[in-house]
Amino acid sequence: MPPFRKIIEVLSLGTAVFARRAYADSERVVRFDRPREGASDKEHSPSGTDVLFVGFVGGTGGISVLMLELAEHLASCGVRVKILVPAWETTLIYAERCRQRGIEVERTPLLLQQSSRIGQIAAAIRLVRRYRAPIVHYHVNEDTLHHSFLYAMELLHAPAAYITVHGTYDHSLPDDSARRWAAKVPRIFSKVICISRRGLRRQLDYGVPLRNLKLIYNGIDVERFGSGDGGPVRRQLGVAAADRLILFSSRLEAQKRPLDAVRAFRKIANEFPDVRLVFVGDGSLATETKAEVEKLALGRRVHFVGQQFNVADWLSAATVWLLPTETEGFSLAVIEAMAAGCPIVSTVCPGNDEVLVDGENSLLTAVGDVDAQAACLRRLLSNAELRDKLGANARSTAKHYSLDRMLEEHIVCYAGTEQVNSVEHCSDTNGRPALLPDSKA
Secondary structure, eight states: OOHHHHHHHHHTHHHHHHHHHHHHHTOOOOOOSOOOTTOOHHHHOGGGOEEEEEEOOOSSSHHHHHHHHHHHHHHHTTOEEEEEEEOOTTHHHHHHHHHHTTOEEEEEGGGSOOSSHHHHHHHHHHHHHHOOOSEEEEEESSSSOOHHHHHHHHHTTOOOEEEEEOOOSSSOOOHHHHHHHHHHHHHHEEEEEESSHHHHHHHHHHTOOGGGEEEOOOOBOHHHHTSOOOHHHHHHHTOOTTOEEEEEESOOSGGGOHHHHHHHHHHHHTTOTTEEEEEEOOOTTHHHHHHHHHHTTOTTTEEEEEOOSOHHHHHHHOSEEEOOOSOOSSOHHHHHHHHTTOOEEEEOOTTGGGTOOBTTTBEEEOTTOHHHHHHHHHHHHHOHHHHHHHHHHHHHHHTTSBHHHHHHHHHHHHHTOOOOOOGGGGSOBTTBOOSSTTOOO
């Protein structure tokens, strides 16, 4: 055993003993199944039970939104839910938003990156010991949970948890790490939830047993995103009713390639003087993106409105929706735009390839091909019939990714009554994206 691990074993022994006793004294079970005949309402009511979401998130992206939506809908069923997020500045607004919607939330420094490996493991042990619930569900933007938490869960004999892996497929685990992860999953997790077929296949490639995997696509409130009001946001921008908007509603991060959006717009701006580009969102590239706008002399034609919580209204105002992204897990932003009936210009990339079909519900280009993106914008701005066709097909596709469906599949998963994923469920259909989540090869 490596020396550092032996030290940690000794230092955490007392903590582990007390935590194991605590777990043994608090083995409540969340019941999502129907009451058996003759059982009392109290015995089966979920109102006194807990689901704990632990999110390794910054509070501004799709994973944060997903956790809040799940929490709110579980709470509406009488389940007591709590969300844990890192104590970053970016989670302040998210925490307030959770509280406004009646969801208990806590920002904890125990989810922050620690300065040493020992400190990281010590923080993980403290978190696993301190925060307990009958159902603990981790959400990570990776293919695995950080090794420090895996170690803490094993050391403390924590009850089997759930984890949703929202990785974007741009990096795979090294072979030795993949083997260790696959070996730990059956001991630590009831299910590893994957948000796409690609993600599920990747877990299988790592060696995770199929019985420990569950495919649940991300979902949105399709009705809400399909019924936005674009009038107020147009007035907020100060644009005429006849002006057309190209909307980018995502984080301003390198993965989303907002600079490509600016450069593609520049190539068609002179041809369409009535068109403006609007960025809804914020991120580390906000300053650089604004600088690119000024460099290309587009300042009067490009708007930055920051993070907005009425995204449905902004989508309703859009003539075209643009996301030149590099890679996705399974993008909520894409599904939101589809539900709003937006004609979409995006990229052929992992994550998009399971929902977007070029020429049917979107126009797609290679990642980084700004000329092709400009050509797609030109086609859509010049062809109302094509916009109507893509928008209608996008709405039809989005209906298969509803929030209600996602919630139902999570409840079935928690109850342990779901069918094991079939190998066919992980396959593509003739090499094309599957537009229905439950379609088979």
